[in-house]
Amino acid sequence: MNFDKICVLGLGYTGLPTATTFATHGLRVVGVDINPAIIATLQNGGIHIHEPGLSSLVQEAMRSGKLTVCAVPEPADVFIIEVPTPFYHDECGVHEGKPYHLADMRAVVSATEAVVPHLRKGNLVVLESTSPPRTTVDLLIPILERSGMKAGEDFYLAYTPERVLPGNILRELVDNDRVIGGINHASAQAARDLFAVFVRGEIVLTDATTAEMVKLMENTYRDINIAAANEFSRLAERFGVDVWEAISLANRHPRVKILRPGPGVGGHCVSVDPWFFVEAAPDLTALIHTARMVNDSQPAFVLESIRKAAGPLAGKNIAVLGLAFKENVDDLRESPAVEITRMLAEQGAQVKAYEPFKPDAQYDAFATVPSLESALEGAEMLVILAGHTVFRALDPQQVARQTPARLVMDTRNVCDPAVWKAAGFRVVRLGDGKK
Numbered sequence: 314m315n316f317d318k319i320c321v322l323g324l325g326y327t328g329l330p331t332a333t334t335f336a337t338h339g340l341r342v343v344g345v346d347i348n349p350a351i352i353a354t355l356q357n358g359g360i361h362i363h364e365p366g367l368s369s370l371v372q373e374a375m376r377s378g379k380l381t382v383c384a385v386p387e388p389a390d391v392f393i394i395e396v397p398t399p400f401y402h403d404e405c406g407v408h409e410g411k412p413y414h415l416a417d418m419r420a421v422v423s424a425t426e427a428v429v430p431h432l433r434k435g436n437l438v439v440l441e442s443t444s445p446p447r448t449t450v451d452l453l454i455p456i457l458e459r460s461g462m463k464a465g466e467d468f469y470l471a472y473t474p475e476r477v478l479p480g481n482i483l484r485e486l487v488d489n490d491r492v493i494g495g496i497n498h499a500s501a502q503a504a505r506d507l508f509a510v511f512v513r514g515e516i517v518l519t520d521a522t523t524a525e526m527v528k529l530m531e532n533t534y535r536d537i538n539i540a541a542a543n544e545f546s547r548l549a550e551r552f553g554v555d556v557w558e559a560i561s562l563a564n565r566h567p568r569v570k571i572l573r574p575g576p577g578v579g580g581h582c583v584s585v586d587p588w589f590f591v592e593a594a595p596d597l598t599a600l601i602h603t604a605r606m607v608n609d610s611q612p613a614f615v616l617e618s619i620r621k622a623a624g625p626l627a628g629k630n631i632a633v634l635g636l637a638f639k640e641n642v643d644d645l646r647e648s649p650a651v652e653i654t655r656m657l658a659e660q661g662a663q664v665k666a667y668e669p670f671k672p673d674a675q676y677d678a679f680a681t682v683p684s685l686e687s688a689l690e691g692a693e694m695l696v697i698l699a700g701h702t703v704f705r706a707l708d709p710q711q712v713a714r715q716t717p718a719r720l721v722m723d724t725r726n727v728c729d730p731a732v733w734k735a736a737g738f739r740v741v742r743l744g745d746g747k748k
């Protein structure tokens with residue numbers, strides 16, 4: 314099946330790279346976003362997210378005329394829905410006394426509704442937003458059939474999970490294997506023909522609900538693995554063991570691959586998606602729920618470690634290095650680093666937070682500064698919360714000249730304690746009970 318024109322609804326971390334990649338592979342693409350600031354930025358040759366290589370690719374696609382952007386969808390052969398599926402912050406469900414988050418599907422619903430007036434016979438609709446199990450069948454079909462057409466017969470409908478890693482999106486978009494689930498086989502085949510335009514990995518077909526579940530399983534598996542690593546960091550501190558050494562030794566076992574402990578799990582994916590399983594089946598998800606609770610409590614554990622290392626926090630001048638949810642990205646959503654910084658400020662610490670990938674980020678709860686120099690100036694302690702390459706590359710001798718602080722709390726294992734010690738610093742690494 315050949316497609317000429319695609320409408321991509323949602324120009325975020327995956328929608329924009331996907332739209333752009335289709336355009337640079339020769340398809341006509343209309344990128345749609347309800348946020349006028351995003352449309353204006355793109356129309357003016359800018360880009361609203363940091364992702365290596367993306368800015369120049371967007372410019373190339375827009376210059377060629379293959380990629381245009383606007384606020385509302387228009388008739389096309391294919392509609393790809395890539396809008397956010399966060400959870401509600403102000404309400405939750407409860408199972409046996411334990412609260413859980415609820416998926417906020419409003420953006421998916423309104424994007425799907427926006428497609429209906431443009432839907433024509435033979436069109437393909439693809440949902441790519443991470444969604445609770447059965448969303449494609451139970452939520453999308455009834456909305457799309459308001460067009461008077463029958464899903465799977467008059468138009469095709471499929472779910473395909475995005476699996477790209479922020480920071481490496483453009484390569485993974487093309488090289489990763491892609492799972493495509495159709496509501497029937499014809500739909501899966503139609504979506505395969507579409508993604509075969511640029512996917513170099515293997516394309517594997519299944520049904521829509523399996524594809525939804527695969528996506529949730531991938532991120533849930535990662536969340537549980539990180540929860541284990543975080544619990545190991547707490548155990549290591551109690552038993553006088555360095556968790557980083559212990560994990561690297563355990564990982565020499567041919568069938569063990571423990572992930573890294575850290576300040577907690579953030580972002581829009583791993584810290585959110587497991588809740589979709591819990592909401593859909595709270596009676597079957599004790600392990601998944603517990604892993605979420607372990608990771609969500611890691612910021613409080615880190616705060617306690619900082620207090621133990623630094624003494625009373627009230628009035629203490631603390632330079633926070635990194636607010637992003639992980640290394641080398643500008644994404645602050647659900648970031649445990651932001652949460653820890655907020656908690657430090659609540660304890661009365663005088664915080665100056667520096668995020669190199671978003672130096673203009675602003676928070677009511679604490680002060681942000683636009684440069685490393687201003688964060689270091691006058692600090693009594695450094696707290697490293699993101700493993701950005703620029704922090705790994707810090708020269709402790711130079712840092713020692715820029716700050717009176719001699720205590721470093723390292724939650725990402727970016728500082729070599731011996732090297733920093735030689736420069737006069739005491740480094741307290743998360744999970745290092747040998748300290």
Ligand code: SAJ
Pocket residue numbers: 443475476477478479531532535539572573574575576577578579580581582583584638639640
């Ligand atoms: N983290 C740790 N320890 C680790 C790895 C990660 O504490 O060993 C933390 C990170 O610091 C971050 C959080 O977990 O706060 C999530 O980061 P991540 O790198 O694990 O994942 P994301 O959210 O950037 O991307 C994930 C990826 N999923 C998997 O690897 C299974 C990506 O492939 C998905 O496309 C993406 O979620 C998504 O969009 O769902």
